[in-house]
Structure formats: C-alpha cells, structure tokens
Amino acid sequence: MSADGASGRDGDRPTEPREPRGGRLMIRGLGVPSLFAAAYSAVGFSIYFALGVVADKGLGLTPLIFLAAGLLFGLTTLTYVEGGAMFRERGGSSTFARHAFNELVAFIAGWAILIDYLIVIALASLSVPHYLEPISGDFARPGWEIGLGTAVIVVISALNVLNITGRERQGSLTLLALADLGLQLAVIGVGALVVMHPDRLTAELDLFTDPSFRDIVYAAVVAMLAYAGIEAASDLAPEIEVSRKDLKRVASLGAIGVPLVYAGMAAIALMAVPVVGGPDGPQTALGNEFVEEPVLGIVSAFEPAWVADTMRWLVALIATPVLIWAASTSMLGVSRHIYTLAINRQIPSWLGKLDRRTATPYVAIVLSGLIAIGLIVPTNVKLLAGIYAFGATLAITIAHLSIIRLRITQPDRRRPFKIPGSFPWGHAELPLPSILAAILSGLAFLSVLAYHSTARWVGLGWMAFGLTFYVVYRKVFEGTTLTKRVSVTERALTKQVPEVEYSNILVPVFGTRFDDDIVATAGRLAAAEADTPKGSSSSHLDVIYVIEVPLTLPLDAKLPKEREEQARRALARAREVGEEYEDVEVTTEVLRARKVGAGILEAARRTNAEAIVIGGEPPTKIRGGGVLGGIGAAKPEEIGAATEYVLKKAPCKVLLTAPPEPE
C-alpha cells in the first residue's frame, strides 16, 4: 500500500493469502526462536505492573483469576492466530473486522486498541523507575518517577523514529526474553522454597464477600492487562517464517504456559505479601504500596534477607530492560497501527506520514509519545488498567466476532491455521472456542461499563471522540461512506504514472540510503499495475543485491560475513519498503557476479523482467553537476558504472530514479 497520495478508490477487495513456499507459511524472517522472543516480549512483561492491580481486587483469589483470564487469553490467541495466518496483514482485530464487516467496525476496533497501546507504553515506562529502586529509592519518588518515565518514553520514541528498534538483534532479544521467563520461574521456584504458606492464600478469603462478586469480575477483566500485547504480537503475522506445526506449537504453548506462570507468580505473591485485615476490609500491599512494582514487592518479602536482596537485584536487572523493551515494542506497534489507520483513510494520512530517510511514521510516534507522557503524569496505575480493560475487551470481542463471521462469509478461504473445535453450520464450520470467547469478552466489556465508572466515561469519551472525528473526516474531507474501504491511491498514482504498467520489475539495491527511494518508486509502479482492471492478482518486485566477486576467486568462494550480512540487511529493508504497497509481491535474492551490471542483466533475463528500476545519481545544488564534481561527491560507487552498463545493455526498459535534492 502506498503511504502517500490523498485519495483513492472505494471498494472492498479481499486480499488472498499468498501461496506458501517450500512448505513454509511465508519466507519473511522470523523463525521459531525469534517468534518466541518477539511474542514473549509482547506478552510476558505485563505481569510487572498487572499483578498489583489484579491483587488489589482479587485478593486471595488472584491466582485463580489469572488462570480464568488465561482461559480467555488462550481462546483469544487461537482467534488471533487464525486471523493473522489468514490475512498476513498488520492490524489485528481491526484487520479482521475490515475483512469480516466493514471499515466502520474496523475503525471501532482500531481506535479502541489504539488507547491500549498508549496505556501499555505509559504503564511500562512508569514502572521502570520503580523497578530501579534497588539502585536508589529516590527513583520512585514523585518527581523522579515522572521524570524517568518521561525519559524512557522520549528515548523509545527517538529510537523508533530512527528505526533503531533492535529487531535486527534477534539473538540478544531472544536472550532477554529467556531471561524474563527465567526470572519469573525463579520467583516461583525460590518463592516456593522460602514463603510456602498455602494457608495465607485463604486466610482472609470469604467468597463473594472478600472479594465480592463485583471485585472478582473486575479483577478478572483487569487481569487481561497481564496479557496485554496480543495485538502487538499479532502484528508479527506478516513477518513469520515458521511452519504450521511450529506456529501451532508456539501458540498453544504460549496460551497454556503464560497463564500458568502468571498464576504461579500470583500464588507466590499472595503468600509473600499476604492479604491482611484493614480498616476498609482485607487488603494486600501488592495493591497499594507495591502497585507499581509488584514483583519487586514479592521478592522483598522473601526470607532470609540475602535471598531477598539477591532477588531484588535480579528483578531490577532484568525487569528494567524488559519493561523498556516492552514500551519500545508497544511504540512500534502503535506507530504501525496508526500508519495502518492512515493508509486505510480512517484518519488523516498526514498522521501516518513516513520519514523520508528512515521510513518510520514519525508523526504517529511523536504524537503517541506525547500522549503516553500525558498518561503517566497522574501516576495512577489502577485508572490506566481500567481504561485498558475497556479498550481490550471491546477490540477482542470484535476480533472473535470477525473470525466467526468470516467462517460464514468466506468458508472456502484458505486458512493456514484453523481453530480446533468447530461445528457445522450450513455451509460453514463455526469455531466453538471463538463463540465462547466472544460471549466471555462481550460480558467482560459490559462489566467494565457497569463496574468501573472512570473507565466507562473515559473509554466512552475516547470512542465518541474517535467516532466523531472519523465521521467528519470520512464525510467532509474524504467525501466517502463510513463503511467502504478506501485504501488504494489510484487517482494520485494515475496522475503521476498514467501510462506505465509493469507487473514484473527488477530492483537492484546496494545497501545505500537511496535504496528506499528506488524500491518505493518500483513499488508504486507495481501497485499501479495491480490496480488496473487487467492487472491480475499481484505485481511482482524482484529485489536483488549483487555481490561483486573478483576474478581471483571462484564465484562460490566464501566471502567475508560482513558482505553477506550487508546484503541481507539491504534486502530485508527493501522488502519492508516494497511490501508497503498493496498487492505487490516482493522476492529478494543475493546474487554473485563478476560485475554488478552484468549480474543485474543476468537477473533481468532470468526473471523476464519488464523493467529495471535502478538508482541514478542524486541531484546536486552545484551548478554544472557532474561537470564540476557535484554528483561525484555524493554518489555511491555502485551507482555510475553499473547504471551505465545496465542502460546500455538491458533487455528491457530501464527506469532511472534519483532521490530528491537534499534540503
């Protein structure tokens, strides 16, 4: 999809999933370890701030409440995996609703989840200073708390704008995810040894009185905060490179393992920091003194003191980077989410505007950072958790309903992962787990409306603001209906490239800063072709990186790792940019040749390319350009000789593109 262009064509075009290759779901980049790391980073951090809020209401029932919420999490995971594998687009519940219902429902889901992303950023950032308490108790004081939380948000915003998200360092992130899981298991294991007093769990328990039915329901709904990030995890759908079997394995283990670990931690928590009688009834310090840093509160209660001290440092050392990473992952999620809303013309396109150099939606990131900073200022974790529950239950309910409806409206659609436990209904098979989950999450949403007045009014206010904005924008500025999809920038594209139609384009990249412009140009041309009536299904971009091998070496000689790594990075980046364009399929390949130009031509012949899009020299402000040396100073080495060779000998059309003049 194109990020630019201001208007487009109405129409709902179901996007067929691309065919699997080589028995894999997709060749995109995330294998099982990376998928685990990314998914655990999206889900496994929220216990660090959710435990206190849930224990505040759930009291001694907290472990069971986490298990009950885990059941809904498990069912929800199945729904998101079926939807994510089916559409392989970002957007989670909003994307499912777009395909199942219409743009309006998609917007409601997307807008609801938007505030959840922001709340997760705020909660994770706000928790960081509290988890640094072993280093200095001052960090948790009011001034420091907001200051450090703001600093975290500023840093992650800057990193996301600069596209330094650490996603390329999958090994380190996998280790951090494993350390996170290890810490949580250590809390359970050590806790079982030093604070095993099961009687404490039930000491102040009086079912439906302490906690009351209302508090149990509320705690169970807020416990979904512990599973925050399922939307962010579902955003990985387009990047997954795993077999169906691996996907099932990771999803099912996550759905069982995460709630079990959380319930285990909750049990240890309530034995370490038990519920005690208070003037206002039974309460636990987890919901008061330690509400911002419940895990630190648990280990602080361990005995003997050296165990507590060791565990406190361990928690500080692991929880802090995990929370910062989680905030960054959520910022990445919110930026992608806003971008998706923008390119579907659900919000003004300038909100999803991409930075020319880094191709990140910087407006979305800066705005999200500012709102997240605003959310941490009241330092009210319980309020944020309530609002989170509003958005999560609404979006998750829509996600389940969408998957159910898609089973009816598109029964024959290819589903790489199908939720087990379906029953026949006419021509369709309805997924029983999703139906059950839709009922549960729908009731959970109603309970938030009934039991949490602040979340009710803030949540409804947020939705009312968004819907008003949406109606005005669609009706007044876009001049279209509320329900139809407007995503293809046909008018803008045809104005620029009225007669150009290429469905198979070869794009050589060189790992330079001009690559984005080159791939974006090719993407627009390919997307324009895919949009024309005769443009059947998708257009194709073959992105290649040619490694020049000197004659002194055989072509298949072992080359320095750096060169292959550079090629891999350049192609990964090119794929990201190319796939921004709807209906454009991107394949990438590293080639070896004696000369870059010859390699490009060989690839063009082999792939029957209709056109080669290649980078030209960037323009210069120096009058006389190359004559006076202006071009030569800025151009990369590959551009020039290789371009000239391709221009002279290409078997097809060559489109020379150059980035705009630097400002």
Added chain:
Amino acid sequence: MSGERIYRGAVRTFSLAFVAIGLLVLVLTLVNGGGPASVGFLMGIAFLVVGVGRLWLSARMER
C-alpha cells in the same frame, strides 16, 4: 552459538525448570497438608504436565 541452538537449549532448561517447580510445589503442598483439590496440588500438577509435555514435544521434533 546460533540462535537456534540457544533456543533449543533454553527449551530443555525451562522445561526442566517447569518440572522441578511442579515437583517442588507438589511436595511442599503435601507436606503442608494440602489435599488433591488444593491450589498448590493442582498448580504443581499443571507445571509438571507443561514441563514434561514440552520436553516430549522437543524430543519428538528432533527425531
């Protein structure tokens, strides 16, 4: 060490950790007088099942 090897090693380690925690919780629950319907007993069994299940899956995948 490759990411895949680290991951496989971690899977085994954590599966064993799940088993160990399950056994520990079971024993401590029984020592403290907890019965088969107690939270500790059920949680111990659950940890044990997940740990053993993951080890079994891991072994089957490598065969």
